[in-house]
Amino acid sequence: MPVPSDARHHPLVPVLETVTASCCPGRLNFHCHTTNSDGSLHAEALAAQALSIGLEHLAVTDHHSTDSFRPIQQWFEQQSETGATTPHLWSGMEISCLLEGCLVHVLALGFELDHSALEPYRQGQAPVGEPLKAVEVRRRIHAAGGLAVLAHPGRYRLPFHRLIPAAADLGFDGAEAFYDYEMQARWRPTPLVCESVTQLLDKHGLLRSCGTDTHGLELCGR
Known part of the structure; x- marks a missing residue:
């Protein structure tokens, strides 16, 4: 087991502790993309939509980039x-890594924007070698003062019943409990998968997150 961090005192934790199936896409969104990675919305356009729908909390999680934050x-x-x-x-930032030999994505949330610990992951592509290991990604996110959240745990080659306990053992803080695996025109969580994920997160004492994983032109959709 990893040495416990002080991540539970992170200011985002009380917000994530309120996450339910109804929080996204109208109140919370901790997973979306802009043209700074593989999204279709420019940063300001995404911000305008977030404002128009009344979001309370937002994290833009471009792949291996934080360039959207300041605009x-x-x-x-x-x-x-x-x-x-x-x-x-x-x-926010979405980082690729290897967990149980499976390529997965980790959402880094609420970190110090320019912290040197995350430099390997701000190069527009996944790193190689030691920085690609899940335990190292988690360590670096925590070093930068952030939370490490396993993205869409039901989308990988290995089942979430294996990946979530493995992430917990490595000191991850949580996972996306609510995700639209069916990729509807308007985002909505997929009931059976999300219910099972949520139960497993609760069992392991992990935080719940949610987000649209928007890549298109509508922040309320995928």
Whole structure:
């Protein structure tokens, strides 16, 4: 077992502790993409949609890039000056790694944006060697003050019944409990899979997250 971190004192934890099947896409979204990786929305356009639907908390998780954070932060600040209520913006990034020999994705959330520990993962592509191991990804995310969340655990070559316990053993903080595995036109969690994932997260004391994994032009869809 890894040495326990102080991640449970992270300010995002109380938000994730409120996550239910109804939180996304209207209140919380901790998984979405812009043109800075493989998304279709420019950063400011995604921010505008987040504002229009009334999101309370947002993390943009481009693959191996944090380039969207500051443009969105600046856009939100400009809207706040006009009296608009903007979402709380958390830093985010989606990182590829090997867990149980399976290539998976990890969401780094709420980390110090420019922390050197995450430098290997900000190069636009997955690293090779030691930084690709899940335990090293988790260690570096924690070193940067963030949370490590296993993305869409029901989408991999290995079943989530194996991956979630393995992630827990490595000190991960949580996983995406609610995800649209059927990829509907408007996002909605897939009942049976998400219920099973949620039960397993609860069993291992892991946090629940949710997000649309938007790659298209609508933040309320996939």
